[in-house]
Amino acid sequence: MKNITIVGGGLVGSLLAVFLAKRGHKVNVYERRPDPRKTDVYAGRSINLVVSHRGWTALRAAGVDKEVERIVVPVYARMTHDRDGKLTRLPYSIDERAIHSVSRGELNKLLLSEAEKMPNVALHFGHRCTGVHLDTATCSFHDELEGDDVAVPADLVFGADGAPSAVRAEMARGRFNFSQEFIEHDYKEIAFPPNPDGTPRMDPNCLHIWPRRYFMLMGLANIDGGFTGTLFMPHAGEYSFDRIADEKDLMRFFQEHFKDAIPMLPDLAEQYFRNPQSNLAIIRCSPWTHKDKVALVGDAAHAIVPFYGEGMNAGYEDCKVLNDLLNAYGDDDWGTVLDAYGKARKPNGDAIADLSLRNFVEMRDLVADPRFILRKKIEGRLQHLHPDKWLPLYSQVKFTDIPYVEALREGQRHDRIMEQVLAMPGIAEKWESEEVEKKAMELMEG
Numbered sequence: 001m002k003n004i005t006i007v008g009g010g011l012v013g014s015l016l017a018v019f020l021a022k023r024g025h026k027v028n029v030y031e032r033r034p035d036p037r038k039t040d041v042y043a044g045r046s047i048n049l050v051v052s053h054r055g056w057t058a059l060r061a062a063g064v065d066k067e068v069e070r071i072v073v074p075v076y077a078r079m080t081h082d083r084d085g086k087l088t089r090l091p092y093s094i095d096e097r098a099i100h101s102v103s104r105g106e107l108n109k110l111l112l113s114e115a116e117k118m119p120n121v122a123l124h125f126g127h128r129c130t131g132v133h134l135d136t137a138t139c140s141f142h143d144e145l146e147g148d149d150v151a152v153p154a155d156l157v158f159g160a161d162g163a164p165s166a167v168r169a170e171m172a173r174g175r176f177n178f179s180q181e182f183i184e185h186d187y188k189e190i191a192f193p194p195n196p197d198g199t200p201r202m203d204p205n206c207l208h209i210w211p212r213r214y215f216m217l218m219g220l221a222n223i224d225g226g227f228t229g230t231l232f233m234p235h236a237g238e239y240s241f242d243r244i245a246d247e248k249d250l251m252r253f254f255q256e257h258f259k260d261a262i263p264m265l266p267d268l269a270e271q272y273f274r275n276p277q278s279n280l281a282i283i284r285c286s287p288w289t290h291k292d293k294v295a296l297v298g299d300a301a302h303a304i305v306p307f308y309g310e311g312m313n314a315g316y317e318d319c320k321v322l323n324d325l326l327n328a329y330g331d332d333d334w335g336t337v338l339d340a341y342g343k344a345r346k347p348n349g350d351a352i353a354d355l356s357l358r359n360f361v362e363m364r365d366l367v368a369d370p371r372f373i374l375r376k377k378i379e380g381r382l383q384h385l386h387p388d389k390w391l392p393l394y395s396q397v398k399f400t401d402i403p404y405v406e407a408l409r410e411g412q413r414h415d416r417i418m419e420q421v422l423a424m425p426g427i428a429e430k431w432e433s434e435e436v437e438k439k440a441m442e443l444m445e446g
């Protein structure tokens with residue numbers, strides 16, 4: 001059994017600790033921040049997350065899914081809010097399948113507690129990784145409380161330290177490919193409190209979106225009846241965070257674009273000016289591993305934009321794949337396991353990065369576009385009539401384990417087919433006809 005250091009006790013590091021400890025390894029998790037169960041490290045930047053199929057598969061494999069089920073809210077549809085407050089409900093699947101909304105902070109706390117239940121796991125908070133000797137799997141940490149510097153030798157190191165990974169930075173000193181691309185949009189959390197009697201102000205089983213082409217507001221339910229809202233908007237330009245300097249600008253902006261949200265946000269201005277504005281970047285790198293000593297997991301390996309709600313799910317799938325490889329090759333041949341892990345996951349990390357950018361465009365512009373809504377209806381019908389042949393891209397990503405690479409390829413094929421279907425004369429009137437179904441299936445099989 002190995003002595004393993006995990007750098008980062010966030011969403012992925014805490015789940016990986018459970019997986020590895022259950023296999024009998026001795027696990028030490030070093031987390032830069034204080035213990036979130038004792039200090040509110042998530043205030044104003046909690047951001048709700050969606051757990052979907054891949055996430056559940058991994059949580060189940062780690063034996064913690066039942067605990068997580070207690071803190072989630074099922075979400076069956078998108079609910080778009082237009083400028084006049086008109087609502088349109090768009091189900092995520094034809095068979096009422098749900099994704100699940102969860103508070104990032106609550107999930108992190110739960111998984112840390114699950115890890116801590118294991119006698120072979122130790123959690124060290126307030127320890128910032130400052131360097132890694134890759135060949136000897138020795139990490140250096142700065143103890144933020146005591147001010148000491150400590151060197152921790154181990155058999156293996158996992159970098160689960162998120163997008164700004166110190167472990168990855170160390171790997172980047174050698175032969176290492178790296179790219180970081182900021183998108184023009186930043187985001188800010190804006191919470192919708194519950195009604196005074198504790199009931200939700202909107203349908204909690206929908207993801208609420210106010211898509212406005214250049215920017216959008218989103219809301220996901222919490223178990224307490226409130227919603228965590230997120231405003232995504234360019235950092236500079238005509239519609240941007242830069243243009244909102246004071247309460248007057250803010251209220252004018254909300255009056256014009258998100259009027260129906262105003263009565264649900266009694267402390268909008270206070271929250272807006274208090275909560276931080278954060279940026280979004282896509283990080284791609286390779287290799288993800290160093291010999292039989294070091295591996296990157298989660299955002300440290302593949303930070304993506306959040307528009308498919310898959311970053312954490314992809315990170316959880318990393319953990320599940322690692323666990324499966326350990327089942328296949330045993331717990332002693334880490335050289336083979338890490339090599340196979342990198343080869344299996346890297347192409348999928350790239351594919352989910354591409355898919356997430358694609359969904360950004362879909363959420364921002366297309367959800368409000370009648371052609372998009374028509375396409376969804378036609379695809380839903382095709383899936384209903386030919387469930388073995390037509391599985392929409394969204395369902396492949398959110399409701400199956402189909403590798404992201406394959407889902408992306410299939411999604412691009414669907415685009416080409418639907419382009420021709422939507423070009424059929426009179427399609428808006430005859431979308432439910434046999435003619436449309438036949439044409440789509442011919443193209444699918446052709």
Ligand SMILES: Cc1cc2nc3c(=O)[nH]c(=O)nc-3n(C[C@H](O)[C@H](O)[C@H](O)COP(=O)(O)OP(=O)(O)OC[C@H]3O[C@@H](n4cnc5c(N)ncnc54)[C@H](O)[C@@H]3O)c2cc1C
Pocket residue numbers: 007008009010011012013030031032033047048049050051127128129130160161162163164165166187230297298299300306308309310311312313314315
């Ligand atoms: C607005 C937004 C919405 C999102 N929505 C979704 C969603 O709906 N579904 C989904 O699946 N994903 C979503 N994501 C993505 C998801 O948040 C990330 O993919 C996930 O948090 C990655 O987990 P991680 O553990 O790899 O990294 P992190 O959660 O970033 O955790 C890394 C941890 O490492 C610690 N750390 C960092 N540096 C050091 C160091 N030097 N030493 C020690 N510790 C260190 C950090 O303090 C942190 O606790 C969203 C992201 C954003 C920004």
